[in-house]
Amino acid sequence: MNLSKKSFINYKQFNENLYQKVISASSALKNKKIVHINSTENGGGVAELLISQVALERNLGLDSHWYVIHPPKEFFVITKKIHNLLQGEDSTLDDVEQNYYLEKSKKVGDELDYFLNKEKVDLVITHDPQPLLIGCCNLLPRVPKILRLHIDLTNPNQETLFFLKPFIEVFDKVIVSRDDFRFPWLKLDKVKTIMPAIDPLAAKNLQITDDEAWEILSRFGVRRKMPLISQISRFDKWKDPIGVIEAFKAAKEEIDNLQLVLLGLIESVDDPEAKAQVNSVLKAAKDIPDILIFYDENQLKGIANDNFVRALQTASDVILQKSLKEGFGLTVSEAMWKGKAVIGGNVGGIKMQIKNGEDGFLVDSIKETASKIVELINNKAFREIIGRRAQKTVASKFLMPRYLLDNLEVYNKVLKIKNENFN
Structure with a gap:
């Protein structure tokens, strides 16, 4: 290489x-x-x-x-x-x-x-x-x-x-x-x-301003005046993107203008299930408003994947990694490093990164995920406190x-x- x-x-x-x-x-x-x-x-x-x-x-x-x-x-x-x-x-x-x-x-x-x-x-x-x-x-x-x-x-x-x-x-x-x-x-x-x-000097982890992030996202229909949650992860059943959609639906009943972005470009040649998983996700999201799904690099209109990831993590109010199994989950530490409140599945490597209730949240169900989304979106000061703690955790360990x-x-x-x- x-x-x-x-x-x-x-x-x-x-x-x-x-x-x-x-x-x-x-x-x-x-x-x-x-x-x-x-x-x-x-x-x-x-x-x-x-x-x-x-x-x-x-x-x-x-x-x-x-x-x-x-x-x-x-x-x-x-x-x-x-x-x-x-x-x-x-x-x-x-x-x-x-x-x-x-x-x-x-x-x-x-x-x-x-x-x-x-x-x-x-x-x-x-x-x-x-x-x-x-x-x-x-x-x-x-x-x-x-x-x-x-x-x-x-x-x-x-x-x-x-x-x-x-x-x-x-x-x-x-x-x-x-x-x-x-x-x-x-x-x-x-x-x-x-x-x-994570590599703090990799392109996706370099700091950008909110304005710079939104300048990119606004080109793709993501709206700045609406609360934004996201999951950035390949489309794999273990990452539970359909569970994320269900949690979003439940949270949206209380926060009408909530929007969700799912980003997981199909890049790995060693994952032959990816296309089938994308189709399942698209089917689950059909007719649900305010969901944007990115799975093909052509959707990014020439913007590098790392730059799009960085913009999405920077602009998101809450970031999810609702995995059912997870060896580690680099996207958790990436988001925490950017000072974000992360809701992660209570599994495997995510449990090493998040201390529940202190620098992020661990969840075991769709209902619990939705409840935590609503709590964090409705309390900006609280999620900012969690985000600052999260950044310190990554600085010291990851x-x-x-x-x-x-x-x-x-x-x-x-x-x-x-x-x-x-x-």
Whole structure:
């Protein structure tokens, strides 16, 4: 992947102590060839994390690379099913699907393996189930391997987990986003919990004024004099966009001029369900006034997605992330960083970001979501207090320097153990 350059010294302003720790942790990793493998270069939180992470690792002196796999489309149909099963869906992966997943993983893995061994890679990090087998089964034993799972593993389908278990066990370290995402059969010392984080210097997180935000949104029919709520998330059943629409309908019975924007551009090639989900959302929103839905980049009329996201988060009075399952949910921290009151599903990674009633709100139902929308829209002073607290929470816990440090420390530990075992 070709990435824009980033300079880590620009992040010193956010936490000087963390800055120095990152510099120290990176010193032993100078010129180490680090390879990240995932399934898409845009769309979704994993790609967003890697865009900043890999660029900053390079700036710190690591020889970091990012490779995206390109298997047939049918492969992603199966890996999306695996993703859903690991997030608790009640279904099954049949023998044909298992064999296809194994076969195509081996083919892509063999091709990648030749290159990685030729390049004398020092460390490989595989992100999520799509490239799981590719990143674990073909490399020489000397190459340490890390599996980074970004999804919600609160209640994984046990049959699918049993199928993947022997491949997961090959990794030297498994990184998850919450302590309770750890598989019970993995030893404690083999698992590391690292909470994701946002890049405060990414385009979508740079500060703009309300006037600048509304100058963009007004072009698309969003009305400044009406209260605005939004959810910015890909159209996926786990993000519950239809539940958001139902909560909006209920809240609108009390706030007649309330408007809702749903933004989730279809960008990820590894999500074959996205178009069907969009159609379901459009059907659910039909004939309901004051809902705007953006799912195609052509709808943005040439405005970059990040700029549109930034404008929408800046202008929204309340931001929702009503997920039913969530590995982390970067959009929560993005909104909190902009000083917004966020209503999030009481699940997975959202619970790490929001302390209910203090710097945001956690909800378990459509009714509760609607009630909280009404409360916040009707009390500007209260939502501004929540927003200020939210911004402080993100500043202390969920910015990129902390995420970099956590990862660099794992790299150092894994490389040290591997070197000791082979010397």
